[in-house]
Amino acid sequence: MTALVLALLAAADFKAGVARADITPKAPIWMSGYAARTKPSEGVLQPLAAKALAIEDNRRGRLVIVTTDLIGLPRTVTDEVSARAQKQWGLDRARILYNSSHTHTGPVVRANLTTMYDLSAEQDQVIKEYTRALVEGLHTIIGSALGDLKPARLAFGEGSVDFAINRRESRIEGVRLGLNPKGPMDHSVPVIEVRGEDGSLRAALFGYACHNTTLTGQHYQISGDYAGYAQAEFESAHPGAMALFLLLCGGDQNPNPRGEIPHAEAHGKKLAAEVKRVLSTKLAALRPPVRASFQVTELAFAPHTRETFEKELSDRNASKVRRAREMLKLYDERRPIRKTPYPVQAVRFGRELTILALGGEVVVDYALRVKREFPSEKLIVAGYSNDVMCYIPSRRVLKEGGYEAVDSMIYYGMPGPFSEDVEESVMDAVRRVLRRAGVR
Numbered sequence: 001m002t003a004l005v006l007a008l009l010a011a012a013d014f015k016a017g018v019a020r021a022d023i024t025p026k027a028p029i030w031m032s033g034y035a036a037r038t039k040p041s042e043g044v045l046q047p048l049a050a051k052a053l054a055i056e057d058n059r060r061g062r063l064v065i066v067t068t069d070l071i072g073l074p075r076t077v078t079d080e081v082s083a084r085a086q087k088q089w090g091l092d093r094a095r096i097l098y099n100s101s102h103t104h105t106g107p108v109v110r111a112n113l114t115t116m117y118d119l120s121a122e123q124d125q126v127i128k129e130y131t132r133a134l135v136e137g138l139h140t141i142i143g144s145a146l147g148d149l150k151p152a153r154l155a156f157g158e159g160s161v162d163f164a165i166n167r168r169e170s171r172i173e174g175v176r177l178g179l180n181p182k183g184p185m186d187h188s189v190p191v192i193e194v195r196g197e198d199g200s201l202r203a204a205l206f207g208y209a210c211h212n213t214t215l216t217g218q219h220y221q222i223s224g225d226y227a228g229y230a231q232a233e234f235e236s237a238h239p240g241a242m243a244l245f246l247l248l249c250g251g252d253q254n255p256n257p258r259g260e261i262p263h264a265e266a267h268g269k270k271l272a273a274e275v276k277r278v279l280s281t282k283l284a285a286l287r288p289p290v291r292a293s294f295q296v297t298e299l300a301f302a303p304h305t306r307e308t309f310e311k312e313l314s315d316r317n318a319s320k321v322r323r324a325r326e327m328l329k330l331y332d333e334r335r336p337i338r339k340t341p342y343p344v345q346a347v348r349f350g351r352e353l354t355i356l357a358l359g360g361e362v363v364v365d366y367a368l369r370v371k372r373e374f375p376s377e378k379l380i381v382a383g384y385s386n387d388v389m390c391y392i393p394s395r396r397v398l399k400e401g402g403y404e405a406v407d408s409m410i411y412y413g414m415p416g417p418f419s420e421d422v423e424e425s426v427m428d429a430v431r432r433v434l435r436r437a438g439v440r
Contacts, residue, residue: 013288016194017054017148018203018242019141023068023134024048024222025107029126032071033104034217035116035319035411040123041107045221045261046228048106050137051244053194053203054145055154057288063347064142065097065205067244069224070134072100072388074112075341077131081138089146094294096142097345097357099246099385101227103212105219109134112388115322115413151197155283156353156378159189159274163226163267164210166364167254168402175402177254185209185253186364189271190246190380191278192286192353201238206230206275207246207380209364214255214264226255229268234275243275247384249358249367251391252404284378287350293436294346297429298339299392300419306331308416323410337415343386344429346437353378354439356430357385358392363404365394366423370430377439390414395423 024047028040048069055063064085078098085091108117110131119127166183168175186209194203212225224231231243257263309331312324330336345357354377356370362383370381383392390412393405398418406417 013058014152014154015056015149016152016154016202017145017150018052019144019148020049020051020242021137021141022047023050023070023137025130027126029107029130030117030119030123031105031220031222032108032113032116033213036217039220041222042220043222045105046223046232048222048224048228050141051242052141052145053205053242053244054142054149055290056149057290059289061288061290062091062146063095063097063290063292064091064145065244066099066138066142067246068098068100069103069228070100070106070109071102071104072109072112072384073098074109075343075387075389076111077109077135077138078386080135081142084139085142089143092292094292094345097347097355097385099357099382100388101212101224101245101247102361102384103223103225103227105215105221105223105225107222113411115319115326116411118318118322152202153195154286154349155193156286157191157193157278157281157283159191159278160187161189161208161270161274162187163255163270164208164250164253165256166252168252168397168400168404175400177403179256183252184364184368186249186367189274189278191275193279193283201241203242203244204234204275204279205244205246207248207382208271209248209250209367210253210255211250212247214258214267215261216259223264226264226267226271229265230271233269233272237272237276246380246382249362249364249381249383251361251363251383252397253364284352286352289350291348291437292346293433294343295429295433296341296343297425299342299422299425300339301337301415302417302419304415317410320410323413326413327415340389340414341387342426342429344426344433345386346433346439348437348439353380354434354437355380355382356434357382358426359385359387360389360392361404362392363394363397365396366392366426369427374434374439392426393418393422395420398422
């Protein structure tokens with residue numbers, strides 16, 4: 001049997017469709033990710049995009065993966081888009097996976113990082129209008145991708161690049177953000193290839209575990225950072241194909257070096273070149289069916305009292321004061337935050353590959369642990385998926401303290417660190433969704 005016939009037989013297993021929307025802000029807008037910023041954006045370095053990849057297996061099992069060049073999609077956005085998609089196209093919630101690149105040179109999205117800035121009413125209105133348009137745009141590209149379904153074959157491969165470095169640097173005074181080349185890292189670059197019935201490349205979905213923080217708080221031009229450059233570089237080299245980026249468990253990983261535009265360009269080109277190299281190798285064909293499982297569990301915070309936040313009202317950190325006011329308001333309303341909803345999702349292609357999608361800014365320990373616990377399963381473990389409510393530290397990170405475990409909660413408007421059982425609570429939910437998706 002010829003290679004062409006084999007390819008055509010494989011193509012009958014799936015249909016795939018793609019769509020994109022330009023989500024670049026049309027006017028100056030407050031940018032997210034760095035509390036030190038003092039003014040709205042000043043022009044556009046790179047356009048931002050939302051992209052959708054729709055997949056249907058030969059049993060009409062559907063999946064839509066939505067990627068965005070944004071700091072994160074809050075649950076208020078993904079819940080609304082998902083509800084509309086279910087009503088219009090019958091898509092079960094487990095069948096839509098949202099992921100954000102976490103670029104720190106993109107706009108604020110309501111209601112993500114709510115206490116990071118003290119915005120004027122006018123600035124807040126600009127963000128609300130942008131978020132409303134974003135909901136419409138995401139809904140539209142899901143429908144467009146479903147309307148674009150054509151016979152396709154899917155395959156998987158994996159490469160590696162090394163510009164990510166663990167940023168949790170231990171000092172005598174504690175853990176600070178820096179460079180820790182001895183810390184845990186995950187340099188894998190998983191790639192899903194989507195080819196048409198004629199063998200032409202339609203899309204490449206690829207991921208990496210690294211913050212999109214090459215460009216620091218001194219940069220005021222809108223961009224997708226290294227992930228934006230990687231997608232643009234790949235699409236330039238493959239006309240007609242769509243590049244979609246998944247941010248993996250990069251909560252405690254930074255690009256190195258960083259700080260300048262040429263750094264972001266270099267990292268993007270390096271990542272795109274590795275994706276291209278992976279596609280030139282022998283890939284593993286993906287097979288039906290597409291199974292999916294989705295669960296919202298709850299993660300508990302460490303105990304806190306009203307007095308904790310009353311003391312914070314006199315703090316020199318303005319974001320801490322804003323957080324304290326919000327927490328005290330909730331105490332007044334007799335509904336202090338004790339837990340946060342947490343989404344966990346699994347999507348499995350036959351027995352060949354599983355995408356595990358975790359909410360929040362997930363540290364790399366989780367990806368490494370899941371891969372250890374399921375050594376016989378090919379896994380893509382993504383963070384920043386379906387809701388980005390705060391950092392998700394492992395037990396190790398929580399015990400060590402530092403930004404990911406403690407300080408970041410100020411900017412997310414959360415009451416403080418998680419309880420000691422946070423890692424086991426996440427892993428319990430992981431095991432449940434993996435089992436339901438057919439992983440044993």
